Amino acid sequence: DYRYFPEPDLPPLVVMQPWIDEIRATLPELPDARRARYEADWGVRRVDADILTSEMQVADFFEQAVAAYGTGVDRPQRVVNWITGELFRLIYAAGDAQDLRQIADLPIRPAQLAALLRLVDEKTINLTIAKKVLEMMAEQGEDPGVIVERQGWALVSDTSVIDAAIQAILDANPDELTRYRGGEAKLFGFFMGQTMRATKGQGDPQMVKQRLQEMLRGE
Template identity: 65%
Template sequence: NLNSFRAVRSSIAYELERQVGVIEAGGAVAQVNMGWDEDKQRTVLQRSKEDAHDYRYFPEPDLPPLAVSRAEVARIAATQPELPGAKRDRYEQAWGVRRIEANILTSEAQVSSFFEDAVAAYGASDGKPQRLATWMTGELFRLLYADGEGQDLRQLAAVKIRPDQFAALLKLVDDKVINQNTGKKVLETMYATGDDPQAIVESEGLAMVSDTGVIDEAIAEIFAANASELERYRGGEEKLFGFFMGQVMRATKGKADPQAAKARLAELING
């Protein structure tokens, strides 16, 4: 006889331990009515019967017999939403998403819905779902956590970015329209404004610089402004390569194609 869910939980935990102890001691668990003593945090005997029929069980007259066929069970089961565990397994097995991201993405309905809509727009092959998962759980959730109170992923429902816009941003990075660092900056603007990534790139002039002529010009100016560092590099201080690479990215406002810039710098610095 229990009067709250808390009492149910506590008494079950207590009885599990008590009854195991009785059986392990060679005793038998009697069929009795127990109550929960909140002050003593234990169950207490209320009454006992000699056998089950002494409890005088009888059918509820207002509840007619209910026969449910296997077909009906299957029909009802088919209408139920996919459970988080099944969804997580599908993300891992069908889309190749790592377990750690799959757990996060299936923790809230709003999150899994956003992710699946983004996959539909971005693609489900060539590792794209994992790439989306990495950007969502890393970059997008970083902005979400900073903007809200605590790590409540249900706030994603109020974010201005649409799943198709999020997918479009990653396509711009994949197509080398922008580099990854610029992509993160564009995402911040999208989060604040809800604007499309392509429009942000065009309005702010963020397109990646792949023109070797522009990169070569920037490198020449950097060499001229850092003659002593250039001499030290050519004298054997190869760690200065990172310094020059940073200067190239700074000179191009972070828009240079990192691979193209690195290749041109490696060729010119040793020339």
């Protein structure tokens, strides 16, 4: 067996606890600690916490986005879903060997992602439009509100505009209207689709549904 002998030219090394504590205090938060915090404090699913902490750049982006968006019910998880879904898709589409560290190089900043999610929460835009906005953000680095305003993509919530669109659909489809009022409830989907198409997908879906139900009843 080999034995280890003291080196006579090297003095004994004594590592004091205060030195250890000082070094530990200067270390960044390690992945395991971040993962546990995401789960315990923000309710992030374990599988998602693992993905977020796989690269420091991804975890940093996530935390900055949450700081800008807020930690209310489900908000951190919503940020996760957009990062691991839409932002990762943009990275993969770039063809850079799926290097998730490149999230730091995207023109989209964490605060801009938070602003986009708020537009969805406020029903200024829907999810379909939000994804289009995100793609333009990735190309131009613009704020989502600027893009929505320039493109005219804000949802239509003016009841007079929605009512006019619905009335035009009802007038153009008298046979379907008669059948619906005769009991063919499945035709509601037809009228809903026609109305959303007439508003170019920008009608507030809940408002369109409510007004359509009322107008189909003749109210």
